[in-house]
Amino acid sequence: MQPSVLVTRYLDQLTRELSFDPELSRRVRREVEDHLLDAIGDDGGHDPKDAAAIARFGDPKEIARQYAPLSLLQQARRVGGILILAIAAILVLMKGRGALYELLQWRLPADWLGISIIGPAIDRYGFMVALVVGILGWVYIGSRRVSATLHGGYELQLNFCLLLSVATASPLIGSVITDSILSGLRFSVAPTSAAALIPLMSVMMEVGVASLIIVQLRKAVQRKALVSSLFADKNADR
Amino acid sequence: MEGEMLKGHLDMTVLAGLADGPAHGYAVIQEIRRRSGGAFDLPEGTIYPVLHRLEQGGLLNSRWTAGESGRQRRVYSLTRSGRRALADQRAVWQRFTDAIGGLLGKISHATVRPGH
Numbered sequence: 001m002q003p004s005v006l007v008t009r010y011l012d013q014l015t016r017e018l019s020f021d022p023e024l025s026r027r028v029r030r031e032v033e034d035h036l037l038d039a040i041g042d043d044g045g046h047d048p049k050d051a052a053a054i055a056r057f058g059d060p061k062e063i064a065r066q067y068a069p070l071s072l073l074q075q076a077r078r079v080g081g082i083l084i085l086a087i088a089a090i091l092v093l094m095k096g097r098g099a100l101y102e103l104l105q106w107r108l109p110a111d112w113l114g115i116s117i118i119g120p121a122i123d124r125y126g127f128m129v130a131l132v133v134g135i136l137g138w139v140y141i142g143s144r145r146v147s148a149t150l151h152g153g154y155e156l157q158l159n160f161c162l163l164l165s166v167a168t169a170s171p172l173i174g175s176v177i178t179d180s181i182l183s184g185l186r187f188s189v190a191p192t193s194a195a196a197l198i199p200l201m202s203v204m205m206e207v208g209v210a211s212l213i214i215v216q217l218r219k220a221v222q223r224k225a226l227v228s229s230l231f232a233d234k235n236a237d238r
Numbered sequence: 239m240e241g242e243m244l245k246g247h248l249d250m251t252v253l254a255g256l257a258d259g260p261a262h263g264y265a266v267i268q269e270i271r272r273r274s275g276g277a278f279d280l281p282e283g284t285i286y287p288v289l290h291r292l293e294q295g296g297l298l299n300s301r302w303t304a305g306e307s308g309r310q311r312r313v314y315s316l317t318r319s320g321r322r323a324l325a326d327q328r329a330v331w332q333r334f335t336d337a338i339g340g341l342l343g344k345i346s347h348a349t350v351r352p353g354h
Binding site: 001024027028030031032034035037038039056057058059060062063066067069070074146148 | 248249262263264281282283284286287288290291294295305307309310311312
Protein backbone atom coordinates (compact mmCIF):
# COMPACT_ATOMS: atom_id res chain seq x y z
CA MET A 1 0.00 0.00 0.00
CA GLN A 2 1.44 3.35 -1.07
CA PRO A 3 0.80 6.53 0.93
CA SER A 4 -1.76 8.91 -0.58
CA VAL A 5 -0.91 12.45 -1.71
CA LEU A 6 -2.35 13.78 1.55
CA VAL A 7 -0.20 11.45 3.66
CA THR A 8 2.90 12.24 1.58
CA ARG A 9 2.29 15.97 2.06
CA TYR A 10 1.89 15.46 5.79
CA LEU A 11 5.12 13.41 5.95
CA ASP A 12 6.94 16.10 3.95
CA GLN A 13 5.81 18.75 6.39
CA LEU A 14 6.86 16.63 9.38
CA THR A 15 10.27 16.04 7.75
CA ARG A 16 10.65 19.80 7.23
CA GLU A 17 9.77 20.56 10.83
CA LEU A 18 12.36 17.99 11.96
CA SER A 19 15.06 19.44 9.69
CA PHE A 20 17.08 20.37 12.79
CA ASP A 21 18.03 16.68 13.02
CA PRO A 22 18.23 15.02 9.56
CA GLU A 23 18.98 11.52 10.91
CA LEU A 24 16.02 11.67 13.30
CA SER A 25 13.77 13.10 10.61
CA ARG A 26 14.46 10.11 8.29
CA ARG A 27 13.71 7.61 11.04
CA VAL A 28 10.56 9.41 12.19
CA ARG A 29 9.27 9.67 8.63
CA ARG A 30 9.54 5.90 8.16
CA GLU A 31 7.85 5.21 11.48
CA VAL A 32 5.04 7.69 10.94
CA GLU A 33 4.39 6.48 7.41
CA ASP A 34 4.01 2.95 8.75
CA HIS A 35 1.74 4.22 11.53
CA LEU A 36 -0.51 6.19 9.19
CA LEU A 37 -0.85 3.30 6.74
CA ASP A 38 -1.86 1.04 9.65
CA ALA A 39 -4.34 3.62 10.92
CA ILE A 40 -5.88 4.12 7.45
CA GLY A 41 -6.15 0.34 7.03
CA ASP A 42 -7.90 -0.05 10.40
CA ASP A 43 -10.20 2.93 10.00
CA GLY A 44 -13.74 1.74 9.43
CA GLY A 45 -16.14 4.65 9.63
CA HIS A 46 -14.20 7.76 8.64
CA ASP A 47 -14.10 9.18 5.15
CA PRO A 48 -11.66 10.22 3.82
CA LYS A 49 -9.65 7.79 5.93
CA ASP A 50 -6.25 9.41 5.38
CA ALA A 51 -7.50 12.83 6.57
CA ALA A 52 -8.94 11.26 9.74
CA ALA A 53 -5.72 9.36 10.46
CA ILE A 54 -3.65 12.53 9.97
CA ALA A 55 -5.97 14.52 12.23
CA ARG A 56 -5.64 11.90 14.96
CA PHE A 57 -1.84 11.91 14.62
CA GLY A 58 -1.58 15.63 15.42
CA ASP A 59 0.11 18.86 14.33
CA PRO A 60 3.55 18.12 12.76
CA LYS A 61 5.10 21.23 14.30
CA GLU A 62 3.94 20.23 17.77
CA ILE A 63 5.32 16.70 17.28
CA ALA A 64 8.66 18.08 16.05
CA ARG A 65 8.84 20.31 19.14
CA GLN A 66 8.54 17.24 21.37
CA TYR A 67 11.64 15.74 19.76
CA ALA A 68 13.74 18.88 20.30
CA PRO A 69 14.83 18.36 23.96
CA LEU A 70 16.32 14.92 23.24
CA SER A 71 17.86 15.92 19.93
CA LEU A 72 19.65 18.94 21.41
CA LEU A 73 21.01 16.93 24.33
CA GLN A 74 22.22 14.16 22.01
CA GLN A 75 24.03 16.77 19.91
CA ALA A 76 25.63 18.26 23.04
CA ARG A 77 26.74 14.77 24.15
CA ARG A 78 28.16 14.04 20.71
CA VAL A 79 30.18 17.29 20.71
CA GLY A 80 31.36 16.60 24.28
CA GLY A 81 32.49 13.08 23.36
CA ILE A 82 34.25 14.26 20.19
CA LEU A 83 36.07 16.95 22.18
CA ILE A 84 37.38 14.39 24.69
CA LEU A 85 38.53 12.09 21.88
CA ALA A 86 40.09 15.07 20.08
CA ILE A 87 41.98 16.10 23.23
CA ALA A 88 43.32 12.55 23.63
CA ALA A 89 44.29 12.32 19.93
CA ILE A 90 46.02 15.72 19.96
CA LEU A 91 47.90 14.82 23.15
CA VAL A 92 49.22 11.61 21.56
CA LEU A 93 50.17 13.43 18.34
CA MET A 94 51.88 16.29 20.20
CA LYS A 95 53.86 13.98 22.50
CA GLY A 96 54.84 11.75 19.58
CA ARG A 97 56.00 14.70 17.53
CA GLY A 98 57.90 16.16 20.49
CA ALA A 99 59.74 12.87 20.97
CA LEU A 100 60.59 12.74 17.27
CA TYR A 101 61.93 16.34 17.30
CA GLU A 102 64.17 15.41 20.22
CA LEU A 103 65.37 12.31 18.41
CA LEU A 104 66.11 14.20 15.20
CA GLN A 105 67.51 17.19 17.12
CA TRP A 106 65.18 19.61 15.35
CA ARG A 107 65.28 22.74 17.48
CA LEU A 108 63.29 25.93 17.17
CA PRO A 109 65.29 28.84 15.69
CA ALA A 110 66.46 30.87 18.71
CA ASP A 111 66.29 34.33 17.09
CA TRP A 112 62.68 34.37 15.92
CA LEU A 113 61.03 37.33 17.78
CA GLY A 114 60.76 35.35 20.97
CA ILE A 115 58.23 32.98 19.42
CA SER A 116 60.39 30.05 20.39
CA ILE A 117 59.66 30.96 24.04
CA ILE A 118 56.08 32.28 23.83
CA GLY A 119 54.88 29.69 21.29
CA PRO A 120 55.47 26.55 23.34
CA ALA A 121 53.95 28.28 26.41
CA ILE A 122 50.76 29.18 24.48
CA ASP A 123 50.69 25.65 23.09
CA ARG A 124 51.12 24.00 26.52
CA TYR A 125 48.75 26.23 28.53
CA GLY A 126 46.12 26.29 25.78
CA PHE A 127 46.11 22.52 25.79
CA MET A 128 45.96 22.32 29.60
CA VAL A 129 42.99 24.72 29.75
CA ALA A 130 41.22 22.69 27.04
CA LEU A 131 41.91 19.47 28.95
CA VAL A 132 40.54 20.74 32.27
CA VAL A 133 37.47 22.51 30.80
CA GLY A 134 36.88 19.56 28.46
CA ILE A 135 36.78 17.03 31.30
CA LEU A 136 34.54 19.29 33.42
CA GLY A 137 32.26 19.86 30.40
CA TRP A 138 32.07 16.18 29.62
CA VAL A 139 31.09 15.35 33.20
CA TYR A 140 28.50 18.15 33.20
CA ILE A 141 26.99 17.16 29.82
CA GLY A 142 26.98 13.47 30.75
CA SER A 143 25.11 14.16 33.99
CA ARG A 144 22.23 16.05 32.28
CA ARG A 145 18.93 14.18 32.05
CA VAL A 146 16.66 14.64 29.09
CA SER A 147 13.53 16.66 29.72
CA ALA A 148 10.14 15.97 28.14
CA THR A 149 9.74 19.67 27.30
CA LEU A 150 12.07 22.49 26.33
CA HIS A 151 11.45 24.65 29.42
CA GLY A 152 13.61 27.58 30.53
CA GLY A 153 15.78 25.67 33.01
CA TYR A 154 16.54 22.91 30.52
CA GLU A 155 17.39 25.46 27.82
CA LEU A 156 19.85 27.11 30.21
CA GLN A 157 21.52 23.74 30.79
CA LEU A 158 21.81 23.15 27.03
CA ASN A 159 23.25 26.64 26.52
CA PHE A 160 25.81 25.95 29.25
CA CYS A 161 26.74 22.67 27.53
CA LEU A 162 27.38 24.59 24.32
CA LEU A 163 29.34 27.27 26.18
CA LEU A 164 31.56 24.61 27.81
CA SER A 165 32.17 23.02 24.41
CA VAL A 166 33.21 26.37 22.91
CA ALA A 167 35.36 27.08 25.98
CA THR A 168 37.12 23.73 25.43
CA ALA A 169 37.43 24.03 21.66
CA SER A 170 38.84 27.59 21.57
CA PRO A 171 42.09 26.98 23.52
CA LEU A 172 42.45 23.56 21.89
CA ILE A 173 42.25 25.04 18.39
CA GLY A 174 44.57 27.85 19.52
CA SER A 175 47.03 25.20 20.71
CA VAL A 176 46.80 23.34 17.37
CA ILE A 177 47.40 26.58 15.40
CA THR A 178 50.41 27.48 17.59
CA ASP A 179 51.73 23.96 17.30
CA SER A 180 51.43 24.08 13.50
CA ILE A 181 53.30 27.41 13.37
CA LEU A 182 56.06 26.04 15.63
CA SER A 183 56.32 22.91 13.50
CA GLY A 184 56.61 25.10 10.40
CA LEU A 185 59.48 26.99 12.05
CA ARG A 186 61.25 23.74 12.86
CA PHE A 187 60.78 22.51 9.28
CA SER A 188 62.28 25.78 7.98
CA VAL A 189 65.61 25.15 9.67
CA ALA A 190 65.62 21.34 9.57
CA PRO A 191 67.54 19.46 6.91
CA THR A 192 65.40 18.11 4.07
CA SER A 193 64.73 14.43 4.64
CA ALA A 194 62.03 11.79 4.36
CA ALA A 195 61.78 11.82 8.17
CA ALA A 196 60.02 15.22 7.90
CA LEU A 197 56.97 13.46 6.48
CA ILE A 198 56.11 11.92 9.85
CA PRO A 199 55.75 15.21 11.80
CA LEU A 200 54.15 16.80 8.73
CA MET A 201 51.46 14.10 8.63
CA SER A 202 51.04 14.40 12.39
CA VAL A 203 50.42 18.16 12.05
CA MET A 204 47.95 17.54 9.25
CA MET A 205 46.07 15.05 11.43
CA GLU A 206 45.90 17.61 14.24
CA VAL A 207 44.52 20.21 11.84
CA GLY A 208 41.99 17.61 10.64
CA VAL A 209 40.86 16.96 14.22
CA ALA A 210 40.54 20.72 14.84
CA SER A 211 38.45 21.05 11.65
CA LEU A 212 36.17 18.23 12.82
CA ILE A 213 35.61 20.09 16.10
CA ILE A 214 34.69 23.27 14.22
CA VAL A 215 32.24 21.35 12.00
CA GLN A 216 30.58 19.71 15.03
CA LEU A 217 30.29 23.00 16.90
CA ARG A 218 28.79 24.63 13.81
CA LYS A 219 26.24 21.81 13.56
CA ALA A 220 25.34 22.25 17.25
CA VAL A 221 24.80 26.00 16.80
CA GLN A 222 22.74 25.42 13.63
CA ARG A 223 20.57 22.83 15.36
CA LYS A 224 20.00 25.20 18.26
CA ALA A 225 18.98 27.97 15.84
CA LEU A 226 16.58 25.70 13.92
CA VAL A 227 14.96 24.54 17.15
CA SER A 228 14.61 28.16 18.31
CA SER A 229 12.83 29.02 15.06
CA LEU A 230 10.53 26.02 15.58
CA PHE A 231 9.48 27.46 18.94
CA ALA A 232 9.45 31.10 17.78
CA ASP A 233 5.71 31.38 17.09
CA LYS A 234 4.87 29.44 20.27
CA ASN A 235 7.00 31.81 22.37
CA ALA A 236 5.42 34.82 20.59
CA ASP A 237 1.97 33.60 21.65
CA ARG A 238 2.93 33.61 25.35
CA MET B 239 -9.44 16.22 31.23
CA GLU B 240 -8.10 12.68 31.00
CA GLY B 241 -5.81 13.83 28.19
CA GLU B 242 -4.30 16.59 30.34
CA MET B 243 -3.87 14.22 33.29
CA LEU B 244 -2.29 11.63 31.02
CA LYS B 245 0.38 14.06 29.75
CA GLY B 246 2.05 14.02 33.17
CA HIS B 247 2.21 10.23 33.16
CA LEU B 248 3.03 9.49 29.54
CA ASP B 249 6.28 7.64 30.28
CA MET B 250 4.54 5.24 32.66
CA THR B 251 1.63 4.81 30.24
CA VAL B 252 3.92 3.93 27.33
CA LEU B 253 5.96 1.53 29.47
CA ALA B 254 2.70 -0.14 30.54
CA GLY B 255 1.63 -0.35 26.89
CA LEU B 256 4.70 -2.49 26.24
CA ALA B 257 4.41 -4.64 29.37
CA ASP B 258 2.88 -7.57 27.47
CA GLY B 259 5.66 -7.76 24.91
CA PRO B 260 7.35 -6.00 21.98
CA ALA B 261 5.13 -3.79 19.81
CA HIS B 262 5.35 -1.02 17.22
CA GLY B 263 4.11 2.51 17.93
CA TYR B 264 0.64 2.04 16.48
CA ALA B 265 0.09 -1.14 18.52
CA VAL B 266 1.25 0.66 21.69
CA ILE B 267 -1.39 3.34 21.15
CA GLN B 268 -4.07 0.71 20.51
CA GLU B 269 -3.04 -1.09 23.69
CA ILE B 270 -3.20 2.11 25.76
CA ARG B 271 -6.63 2.88 24.33
CA ARG B 272 -7.86 -0.66 24.97
CA ARG B 273 -6.56 -0.85 28.53
CA SER B 274 -7.91 2.58 29.44
CA GLY B 275 -11.31 1.71 27.96
CA GLY B 276 -10.87 4.52 25.42
CA ALA B 277 -10.48 7.15 28.16
CA PHE B 278 -6.97 8.17 27.08
CA ASP B 279 -7.16 9.68 23.63
CA LEU B 280 -4.08 11.84 23.01
CA PRO B 281 -2.86 12.88 19.55
CA GLU B 282 -1.21 9.66 18.34
CA GLY B 283 1.98 11.46 17.30
CA THR B 284 2.68 12.27 20.96
CA ILE B 285 3.70 8.67 21.60
CA TYR B 286 6.72 8.62 19.27
CA PRO B 287 8.86 11.30 20.97
CA VAL B 288 8.20 9.46 24.25
CA LEU B 289 9.29 6.13 22.72
CA HIS B 290 12.51 7.75 21.44
CA ARG B 291 13.20 9.41 24.78
CA LEU B 292 12.65 6.18 26.73
CA GLU B 293 14.89 4.34 24.29
CA GLN B 294 17.67 6.88 24.77
CA GLY B 295 17.20 6.55 28.52
CA GLY B 296 17.86 2.81 28.25
CA LEU B 297 14.32 1.79 29.23
CA LEU B 298 13.41 0.50 25.76
CA ASN B 299 15.12 -1.29 22.89
CA SER B 300 14.04 -0.94 19.30
CA ARG B 301 14.79 -2.55 15.94
CA TRP B 302 13.41 -2.55 12.42
CA THR B 303 11.50 -5.69 11.50
CA ALA B 304 9.47 -6.73 8.46
CA GLY B 305 5.74 -6.63 9.25
CA GLU B 306 3.05 -8.96 7.83
CA SER B 307 2.34 -6.40 5.11
CA GLY B 308 6.01 -6.53 4.09
CA ARG B 309 6.58 -2.99 5.38
CA GLN B 310 9.54 -2.29 7.62
CA ARG B 311 8.42 -1.26 11.09
CA ARG B 312 10.16 -0.19 14.25
CA VAL B 313 9.37 -2.55 17.11
CA TYR B 314 9.98 -1.51 20.72
CA SER B 315 10.48 -3.69 23.77
CA LEU B 316 11.15 -3.11 27.45
CA THR B 317 14.71 -3.54 28.68
CA ARG B 318 15.47 -4.90 32.14
CA SER B 319 15.76 -1.28 33.37
CA GLY B 320 12.42 -0.52 31.69
CA ARG B 321 10.70 -3.39 33.53
CA ARG B 322 12.20 -2.21 36.82
CA ALA B 323 11.13 1.39 36.14
CA LEU B 324 7.59 0.24 35.34
CA ALA B 325 7.43 -1.81 38.55
CA ASP B 326 8.70 1.17 40.58
CA GLN B 327 6.17 3.52 38.96
CA ARG B 328 3.36 1.04 39.55
CA ALA B 329 4.24 0.90 43.25
CA VAL B 330 4.40 4.71 43.53
CA TRP B 331 1.11 5.05 41.64
CA GLN B 332 -0.55 2.47 43.89
CA ARG B 333 0.51 4.35 47.03
CA PHE B 334 -0.71 7.61 45.49
CA THR B 335 -4.13 6.25 44.48
CA ASP B 336 -4.55 4.59 47.90
CA ALA B 337 -3.81 7.90 49.60
CA ILE B 338 -6.10 9.92 47.32
CA GLY B 339 -8.78 7.24 47.57
CA GLY B 340 -8.59 7.40 51.36
CA LEU B 341 -8.75 11.19 51.29
CA LEU B 342 -11.67 11.39 48.89
CA GLY B 343 -13.45 8.66 50.80
CA LYS B 344 -13.24 10.69 54.01
CA ILE B 345 -14.40 13.88 52.29
CA SER B 346 -17.40 12.19 50.71
CA HIS B 347 -18.17 10.51 54.04
CA ALA B 348 -18.09 13.90 55.78
CA THR B 349 -20.26 15.63 53.20
CA VAL B 350 -23.02 13.03 53.34
CA ARG B 351 -23.56 13.62 57.02
CA PRO B 352 -25.78 16.73 57.26
CA GLY B 353 -25.93 18.44 60.60
CA HIS B 354 -22.31 17.68 61.47
